[in-house]
Amino acid sequence: MSEIIEYKCPACGGKLEFDSGVQKMKCPFCESEFDVESLKDHDEALGTQKEDEMNWETSAGSEWKDGETEGMHIYTCKSCGGEIITDSTTAASKCPYCDNPVVMSGSFSGDLKPDYVIPFKFDKKAAKAALNKHLEGRKLLPKVFKDQNHIDEIKGVYVPVWLFDADVQADMLYKGEKIRHWSDGSFNYTERSYYSVQREGNVRFELVPVDGSTKMQDELMESIEPFDFKDAVDFQTAYLSGYLADKYDVSADESIERANDRIKNTTEQVFASTVNGYTSFNKETGNISLSNGKAKYALYPVWILNTSWEGNKYTFAMNGQTGKFVGDLPVDKSAAAKWFFGIAACVTAVCFGLSFLIF
Template identity: 75%
Template sequence: MPDVMEYKCSACGGKLEFDSNTQKMKCPFCDSEFDVDSLKEYDSVLENAKEDDMAWESEAGSEWSEGEAEGMRVYKCKSCGGEIITDATTSATTCPYCDNPVVMSGNFSGVLKPDRIIPFKFDKNAAKNALNKHIEGRKLLPKVFKDQNHIDEIKGVYVPVWLFDAEADAQIIYKAEKIKRRSDNNFNYIERSYYSVRREGSVVFENVPVDGSKKMADELMESIEPFDANGAVDFQTAYLSGYLADKYDVTAEESVERANQRIKNTTEQLFASTVQGYDTFNKENGNISLKGGKAKYALYPVWLLNTTWNGNKYTFAMNGQTGKFVGDLPVDSGAAMKWFIGVSAAATGVCFILMRILGL
């Protein structure tokens, strides 16, 4: 004897039963009704649902030509272990991430050559002016910070970035709900209608960036996005003159997981934006598969500013292509308390006025 298919109510989770009067599946607990054919199609879609397939072919970077990297040197930071690439004219420098001295560790070798590079569009003065502008108008900033903070170093750094291209095919099912309310002289009524909403389509991704440096926090790098990949040019060592370049310590293969997460999040957001006309909806099932996934290796320009105040270090970053500036600032606890008290007092005053108006 074949197994009997069991259906669950979308509204309350109860077991549905066939109602011969309406010729529909009906829930004995909440009286919700469902079309039989729709339930069969819905179950068929769920049974055939696939897992995410997000595989990549990585051929990022290329080998250096003979003699091409002869004028480049590698410096290693003894504090954080970072390796910084510079030209032969740089005799000594400090680490742009932790600001400790770095020492010569040898000639440049053993890494892939970048495919593309975005040259710096903003200079050191622009980065310093951006910091001053970032400080202006901050009411909770300690008054002495602006005058007493010391900019230890402003470093122009080319951060290694893996760029991922792919076409994402997605199938996503949402559980949606429409709610109608009405009233009569005796009761208030709520009618809830449930829908299975299916979306299918493709999204083309180009140059999805993933930071290839452990020293550069992913959150900090992503906070100064976007970079305009159309402004990238074929890599030439001449662009490194006067700047530092971070030697990647996260491979393209190790960056795939973060690239997949960024692609998946964006795809789901785009698909969800097409589900309209419902009061609520939630993703119930879905899968994403990639086609033609490839990675490239690029260098992106970043200004890093380390400033010290009151024994603490604060790090700021500026997009060297667009000028976007980010960074945390200290908070004056005394000013914050005065602000809180002021807001509380204002709120209390408003409540008192309302109470007087209402005669309470």
């Protein structure tokens, strides 16, 4: 005995029934009509979808050679536990992430050597100028943010970044809808047509960055992207002179989930951009297969300033290569109250003046 196949209405999800009058499957709820063969093809397309396959080879970085770490020191933050690397000519007194004191815990050794580094293009003077411009005209900003001595504490930090390359093959299935309206003078009509839209293709990803430090917020690091890898050079310790370097505490393997999310989201956006000519559409299902997945280890230049205000932490960051600047700002409530009452008093005075003129 053959299996009875039940079809769901693509429009509303209701159970479809065969209508002998029109020789089509018809929904008793929204009255949509569908050709049986089209429904069969659509269900077969749904049934052939597979799970995502995203596998990586993550042997990024290299071992340090004898003598390469000579003169490099490591500082440990007493508060957040962050480990900062410097050369012998650069002292660190405060953590660039939480602004708390750091203590030197010895000479640096171990871990992986970065493959690449993008050197700083903007110096501290440029970073301070960008921060001052960001604060310019903010009358309700707490005084601590404007303090010049505080602004002087902005620090240049090389942030550890894992860079992922991969070839992606994707298969996406969408449900498209076209809506047509017309009138014959007596009635207004609306026709809704539904389509099964399939897209297959390949996308090549190169240098997808994932921040390798738990102290540096992923969202903050991504907000100052992009970094231009054309300026990257083979890593040498000389580039650390005068700057701090964060020691990674998120491995390449631990960064895979973030890399997969970024690759998957971008792939879905690229494929969705090819679905044109429909009033609306939505993705029904899809899968992504990843091949030739490899990782590299690099250091990216960032200027950082941290400030605390009323128990909240505020971080400013500038891309040390492009100068892109981001940072949230608080409002001094007492200053805001004075400003508001000052405006209110001014408005009241104007109103009294108008009343006097009317009399």
